[in-house]
Amino acid sequence: MTDPAPARLVVLLSGSGSNLQALLDATADPGYGARVVAVGADRDGIAGLDRAAAAGVPTFVDRVKAYPTRADWDAALTAHVAEHKPDLVISAGFLKLVGDTFLTAFGDRYVNTHNALLPSFPGIHGPRDALAYGVKVAGATLFFVDAGVDTGPIIAQVTVPVLDDDTEESLTERIKVAERAQLVEYVGRLVREGWTIQDRKVRIP
Numbered sequence: 001m002t003d004p005a006p007a008r009l010v011v012l013l014s015g016s017g018s019n020l021q022a023l024l025d026a027t028a029d030p031g032y033g034a035r036v037v038a039v040g041a042d043r044d045g046i047a048g049l050d051r052a053a054a055a056g057v058p059t060f061v062d063r064v065k066a067y068p069t070r071a072d073w074d075a076a077l078t079a080h081v082a083e084h085k086p087d088l089v090i091s092a093g094f095l096k097l098v099g100d101t102f103l104t105a106f107g108d109r110y111v112n113t114h115n116a117l118l119p120s121f122p123g124i125h126g127p128r129d130a131l132a133y134g135v136k137v138a139g140a141t142l143f144f145v146d147a148g149v150d151t152g153p154i155i156a157q158v159t160v161p162v163l164d165d166d167t168e169e170s171l172t173e174r175i176k177v178a179e180r181a182q183l184v185e186y187v188g189r190l191v192r193e194g195w196t197i198q199d200r201k202v203r204i205p
């Protein structure tokens, strides 16, 4: 029996793309069960787009300001992602909230990795907010995106210690190491094994 075709991943990002790189590295193994078929961004000139190009992965950029309204941007982003027929769409440091059109198309298979232990510290300053609060453990959360800000059903979480001499930078980096490993592990499991969601509980058989 031949192996099934690898699942199609579209990755959205806004920055350095180290999570993308981890996925690109993992998908080099045919046994992983997925490949990155496109990378989209909300801005030009970021390292994440260079990483995609270096791997020969097609890219697209949809800047919010290039469209008359936010809804037009959302529709364009949805169309560009749809062109690549994704089985899973991954927000990996994508600093934009998508809208209704996108969620209608991909809300059942759009995952985001966030650098805090949700529901604590949503938003774009997770490590800074965790440090300011004085928590002793921090970490990352992988979840299915819903219409809220970092509120969707949780797929997986990983913790790292907060050290007394941590800075925002040192904590951010420690989280990112654990976050990348979690992303690779769970994206692979999702595409290979499938999942169910009931009453917010995500289960991978």
Ligand code: GRF
Residues within 6 Å of the ligand: 013, 014, 015, 016, 017, 018, 019, 020, 048, 092, 093, 094, 113, 114, 115, 176, 179
């Ligand atoms: C990740 O830590 C993510 O949680 C946060 O931005 C970071 C993206 O890093 N929202 P990279 O671009 O994948 O290196």
